[in-house]
Amino acid sequence: MINYKQLYYFWQVAKLGGITRAAEQLHLTPQTLSGQIGELERTLGTPLFIRTGRRMELSAAGQLALPHAEQIFMLGNELEALLHNPGRQGELTLRVGLTDAVPKSIAYRLLAPALQLSQPVRLLCQEEKPEKLFAELALHHLDLVISDRPLPATVGVKGYSHRLGCSPLIWVGTPTLAERARHDFPHSLRELPLLLPGANAAQSAPLARWLQEQKLATHVVGEFDDSALMKSFGEAGVGLFPVPEVILEEVCRHYGVEPAGRLDEIQVSYYAISLERRLTHPAVLAVSQTAHQLLSGKAETTNASTTGSPADP
Structure with missing residues (x-):
């Protein structure tokens, strides 16, 4: 059976990019952390990292394991938050990456329908360079990326570009x-x-x-x-x-x-880029289904100027 503390150590090393940095974050010695990951690899029967000198890169097995570990610990965080605040039960989380070429006012217009669902939605947005956001998407850190161009074939991420309008x-x-x-x-x-x-x-x-x-x-x-x-x-x-x-x-x-x-x-x-060929997240569907009307100016939505739209149109 997997030792979940060791799996957590693996996740931290992969996320932070190395043993030394992860050891500082976890308040462990590099030797202890390296030994724990070695134990996990022996349990799984396969190396999770390829070690080249001081560098550690994910092996094929590590690349396969990382998104699953990410989901496990994200669910753990959601469970902890739910138990500490039972009133937020049933709340959806929508994690969105915005490329820096998308004007904030357009991003607001596109995302606003997600907040109008009957089910409460917690919106988590981050703005970054496209390459960084696509990497976060590949690691399941984001539900979708909104961009002014489709997913380039050169980034090495298997995703789908849904044209919004x-x-x-x-x-x-x-x-x-x-x-x-x-x-x-x-x-x-x-x-x-x-x-x-x-x-x-x-x-x-x-x-x-x-x-x-x-x-x-x-x-x-x-x-x-x-x-x-x-x-x-x-x-x-x-x-x-x-x-x-x-x-x-x-x-x-x-x-x-x-x-x-x-x-x-x-x-x-404008595109919604996701790992899904067919969109299923309720909040993402709300964005996709109303985007064409929003971009064509035909949507009957609350005027952004009266609901606290961003200061940067």
């Missing part, structure tokens, strides 16, 4: 810039400064191609990985910038900008 881009700017841009758009942009999302955004490459075709690339004055920072520069009148139409009203109200021209040639898509 899309939205065209709208160029916006201060009233003065927007008025100048609306005259003979898009040719008018040749004389105006432009701000663009950084290379991490899915629309970055299509926008670059469009600017080249329109001979507008010479007027790009800034590129931003942080969409909120790009909007702040736009608010200050530094340049026109593109936003998805789904959040146009919020951006205009929050940053004091106006629409300058519609860019139907480029559609920004």
